[in-house]
Amino acid sequence: MVLPSDRLETKLYHTGMKNGRKIIKVETFNQNNEKVVEGTAEVEQPVTAYVFTGQGSQEQGMGMALYGSSPIARKIWDEADKHFMENYGFSILEIVRTNPKEKVVHFGGLRGKKIRQNYMSMTYDIVDADGTTKTLPLFPSINERTAFYTFRSPTGLLLRLKTCVQKN
Numbered sequence: 287m288v289l290p291s292d293r294l295e296t297k298l299y300h301t302g303m304k305n306g307r308k309i310i311k312v313e314t315f316n317q318n319n320e321k322v323v324e325g326t327a328e329v330e331q332p333v334t335a336y337v338f339t340g341q342g343s344q345e346q347g348m349g350m351a352l353y354g355s356s357p358i359a360r361k362i363w364d365e366a367d368k369h370f371m372e373n374y375g376f377s378i379l380e381i382v383r384t385n386p387k388e389k390v391v392h393f394g395g396l397r398g399k400k401i402r403q404n405y406m407s408m409t410y411d412i413v414d415a416d417g418t419t420k421t422l423p424l425f426p427s428i429n430e431r432t433a434f435y436t437f438r439s440p441t442g443l444l445l446r447l448k449t450c451v452q453k454n
Contacts, residue, residue, distance in 0.1 A: 293317040346385040375401040385442035
């Protein structure tokens with residue numbers, strides 16, 4: 287039982303994952319260290335992307351020797367390639383193998399509309415001098431009427447430049 291003025295301590299434990307959601311175990315104790323509440327919660331995770339930083343760590347052909355020799359590595363690469371093709375309209379394997387200087391993603395048809403929406407939903411946050419957080423589109427030139435988008439880099443899309451930060 288909990289009474290007014292009781293001192294409570296709540297502990298949260300990340301115990302697992304379920305369909306992409308964190309499973310959190312919750313326990314609350316009173317000042318006598320008696321458990322007064324116990325439960326679990328499923329917490330939706332924010333959409334997150336882990337991308338190469340462009341700091342020269344990537345290179346053409348990276349991981350392809352393992353792709354050729356390991357069925358497990360090949361399966362992971364193939365799953366990633368399928369994901370990128372279905373959601374972003376390009377093959378990550380093609381990028382890694384050939385390091386093209388240009389790649390056009392087309393937004394035609396139902397599949398293209400879904401891919402375009404994925405690009406339109408990508409955002410990043412900036413903090414103004416006054417502390418206000420603003421959310422901005424990562425691809426501001428892509429909108430509902432955009433037919434295609436072209437990724438370009440004079441040195442290849444893997445951006446293997448040392449001591450250089452790409453602008454825009």
